[in-house]
Structures are given as structure tokens and as C-alpha cells.
Amino acid sequence: MSPVSTAGSRLIYDALKASDVRLMSALPETWLVHLVRMAEEDPDMILVRLAKEEEGVGISAGAHLAGVRSAMLMQNHGFLAAINGIVSCGQLYRIPLLMLISQRGSFGETDPWQTEGGGVTEYVLEALRIPFDRLEAPEHVGKRIAKAQTLALSASRPVALLLCRDLMWAD
Amino acid sequence: MRRLGAIEAIYPELERSVVVTIMGAVAAELQSIGHRPNFFYLQHAMGLASSLGLGIALSRPELPVVVLDGDGSLLMNLGGLTTLARYRPRNLVHVVFDNESLLSVGGFPTATSTGSDLAAIAKAAGVPRTTTVDTLEQFRGAFLAAQSAGDLTTLVAKVEAVGPAGYVTDLSLMENRYQFARHLRERLPKE
Numbered sequence: 001m002s003p004v005s006t007a008g009s010r011l012i013y014d015a016l017k018a019s020d021v022r023l024m025s026a027l028p029e030t031w032l033v034h035l036v037r038m039a040e041e042d043p044d045m046i047l048v049r050l051a052k053e054e055e056g057v058g059i060s061a062g063a064h065l066a067g068v069r070s071a072m073l074m075q076n077h078g079f080l081a082a083i084n085g086i087v088s089c090g091q092l093y094r095i096p097l098l099m100l101i102s103q104r105g106s107f108g109e110t111d112p113w114q115t116e117g118g119g120v121t122e123y124v125l126e127a128l129r130i131p132f133d134r135l136e137a138p139e140h141v142g143k144r145i146a147k148a149q150t151l152a153l154s155a156s157r158p159v160a161l162l163l164c165r166d167l168m169w170a171d
Numbered sequence: 172m173r174r175l176g177a178i179e180a181i182y183p184e185l186e187r188s189v190v191v192t193i194m195g196a197v198a199a200e201l202q203s204i205g206h207r208p209n210f211f212y213l214q215h216a217m218g219l220a221s222s223l224g225l226g227i228a229l230s231r232p233e234l235p236v237v238v239l240d241g242d243g244s245l246l247m248n249l250g251g252l253t254t255l256a257r258y259r260p261r262n263l264v265h266v267v268f269d270n271e272s273l274l275s276v277g278g279f280p281t282a283t284s285t286g287s288d289l290a291a292i293a294k295a296a297g298v299p300r301t302t303t304v305d306t307l308e309q310f311r312g313a314f315l316a317a318q319s320a321g322d323l324t325t326l327v328a329k330v331e332a333v334g335p336a337g338y339v340t341d342l343s344l345m346e347n348r349y350q351f352a353r354h355l356r357e358r359l360p361k362e
Contacts, residue, residue, distance in 0.1 A: 023230060046229050048258060051250030058219030058251075062191070062226020065211065065352045066234075067359060070226075089216035089223070093348050 008167040009034035011138055012100070015145035016071050021098070022046060023063045023070040025056035031102040031168045032073050053078035057085035061095045069149075071098045076105065076121040077114075079160070086158055087128065096152035096159070103134070103162040108169070125160055132160040135167050172307050174268045174330040175200045178239070180311045184318060185210070185237060188264075189355065191224045192239040193217070195275035196334030197268060201239065203335060206342055208354040214344055218248030221255060221265055228260035233360060235262050235318065242269040242283045249292060255323065256297030264317045265298075265325045272332040293325035300324035 013035055016024070023046040024039045026032060039047040046068075050056050056072040063070040074082065079101045090097045104111070105118020125132045131151060133144050144161060152159040174196065182204055190210045192198045198212035213220045224238035245252075245267055255265065271284035283289060294301040299322050304310045310328050317324035 023226070048225075048229065048254065051253050052248075054219065055222040055248065055251050055254055058213075058216065058222025059226035059229075061219070062223040062228075063230045064226075065223075065348070066227045066230040066355050067352075068230035085216050085219055089213065089219050092215055093213075093344065 003170050004031055004033055005168055005170045006034050008138065008141070009038065011141040012135070012145065012163070013038040015142045017042075018142070019098075019146055019149040020069045021071045022068050023048065023059070024073060025050055025059050025070065026073040027053050027056070027075070027078050029075040029078070029102060029104075031104070031163060032075070035073055053082040054085040057082055057089050057095075057097065060097050061089050061093065064095050069098075071100055073100050075102045076117040076162075079121065080117060080124065083124070083128070086130075090158045091128070094156040096156050098149055098152050099158060099160040101160055101162055102168060103164050106165055108165050121162070130158050130160050131155075132162060134162045134164050136164040137167060141167070172305060172310065172328065172330050173333060174270065174328075175203075175335075176307055177268065177310050177328055177330060179204055180307050181314045184314065188235045188237045189227060189231075190237045190239065191220050191227070193220045193241050193244045195241075195338050197239050197241060199335045199338045199340055202340045202342060208350050210347075211351040212342075212347055217244045218251065220244060221248060222251050224263055224265070225251075225255055225258065225260060227355070228263040229258060231355065232260070232262055234355075234358065236260070236264070238263065238265045240265060240267045242267060242271060242281050242289060243273045245289055246281055246283075246287075249296075252293050252296035252298060252325070255325075256293075256299075259299065259323045261321050261323065263323055264314070265293075265323070266314065267325060267327045268330050269327050270330045270332040274332050274334050275338060278332055290325060290327040293327075298323055298325045301327075303327040303329065305329045
């Protein structure tokens, strides 16, 4: 059985549904497998599997302009790969992107190749002035996702939630 | 064929569509013919116009969506063609004006000048309808056929590497963005 937390993923998925998210773009990675499967099995969710994360910015921007709330699921390396789109579409056009970023590479990480992205992700978010919060425990999930969505819409700007190891991984 | 002439040739058909363009010459030329509230010009984020069109097309399958792309932009998001093909929005016509050049930054040649074939790439990515045209008559005919086909089409139009004198227009990015979103809201099906 995969040590990725099904319970943590379910809480996140339910909170996104409660925030009226109807379209989700995703580039799967280990921590996101349950979330992607939940979206896949939900007949009311439009799931868009991407070739590269930056596409998700355009798709979410189109969904927003068309009146549909969306979320982007990606690893922190995917966030790093999407930055030009986030700046030159999301920020330039004041698009309320809701980005859920798996925060690989923090304490407890066993994959050597994941260890660089974790160290820079929060600094890059700060440099971009993107408001973010961390989801580390089950009690964070519902409230922080709802609040992130509220700020994204009221400020009309991208926001990010970091999906952290203690929530996503049942060690 | 000149791109301005090509856009003029399909301009009447754009009235009922939702149109997303790339930055630079395409945006400036469409505005020079006449801006409408159903036109959105993505004035940066090169490559993402087709992704943005896909987001609209999937969110609002009742709307006919037209993306006016370019060779330089599409070459920055070739992977997006596989995503377009995968979800195959029947309501999206993807036009690519291919002038084999990054015209607005000085005309440096792109890889289509050395043989890369964007229609063939789209076809191999799985786009069900693809074609390349060289003349205005062919372009208008292929565009009308794409609009009535009811399936995803990538239509590559070979055009001359000429453009307008300038690219900045008096339509601000934010004005365009909010006007376009309001237009799409007003076209929501009535409950």
C-alpha cells in the first residue's frame, strides 16, 4: 500500500469541492495520486492532465474568465517550471489561481532528487509576493483552503497552499 | 498571404465566437480591424493562448472558441498540443499564423523556417483535424470548414513576415480582461 495519506488527500479534495472548484489541472506526482484519482472518479469535476505545469496557468485563466473556479495540483518543481506563466498571465491579468503545491524536499525526504526544490519554494513564493500557507495537519485543511480561495477571489491574485509531508505521507 | 488579410477574411465569423489571441502583431492587427468584447488578447505568457482557449472551451462547451496562435508561441508550448488533443474540445478552432519568424523582436527565424511542420506535429499529437494553407481563399475555406466540423482543428496558415508599425494599442490589458470576462458571464445559459 502506498504511504501517501488517503485521509489527508480526501480532506483536501472535499475542501476544494466545498470551495466550488469544478476544474482541476494536474501533473501527477507521488503525493498527488489520490487527489488525481478522486478528481478522475468525480463526474462533476473536469480533470485536465497536463504535459507541463505552466499549461495549467492558461487553463485556469481560461476557466476563470469563463466563470468556472479551478485549482492547480503540482509538485514544487512543477511550480518552479510554471513561473513565467504565473507572472505573465496569472499576475499580469490578476487571475485568482488556487495553487496546491506538494512541498517535497523538507525534513524526512528520502529521495535525493527532491531535495533542492524544497529549499527554494517558499523563498520564490515570497519573491513573487504570492500569499501562501502550509497544510501540515488535518485541522488546517478545510479552513486554510477556504480562506485561500476567499483571498484569491477578493484580491484577484494567485495564492498557494503547500501540501506538507506530515499531512500527505503516512510514515 | 498577409496575416492582416487573413484575419479580415474571417472577421465576420469571429463575431459569434469567443476569440483568444497571442501578443504582438496578431493582437494589434485584430484590434486595428475592430475590437469586440468577445476578443481577449493574451499580451504575454507566450505559448499559453492555446491553453487559455482550452480552459474556456472545457468550462463552456456551448461556446465556439477560436484561438489565434503563432509559430513562435506554439513552439513554446508544443506539449500543450498533446493536452488539446487529449481533451479534444469539439468547440475549439486553433488557428496558427506561421510566418516562420519571431517578427516582433526583430524577425529572427523560428524552426518552422528550417522545416518543422506545425500541422504535422499537431496531427502526430492527436489533433483530429489538421491542415496547412497558403492562400486567402484556402484559409477562409478551411476556417469555415473547421467551424462547421464540430471537432478540434489546428489550421496552420503560412503568412508573410510583415506586421503593424507598433504593438501597443489604447486598449488596456485590464480593461480587455474584465470586459471579456463580463461578456462571457452575460453569455451564460439562462437558468
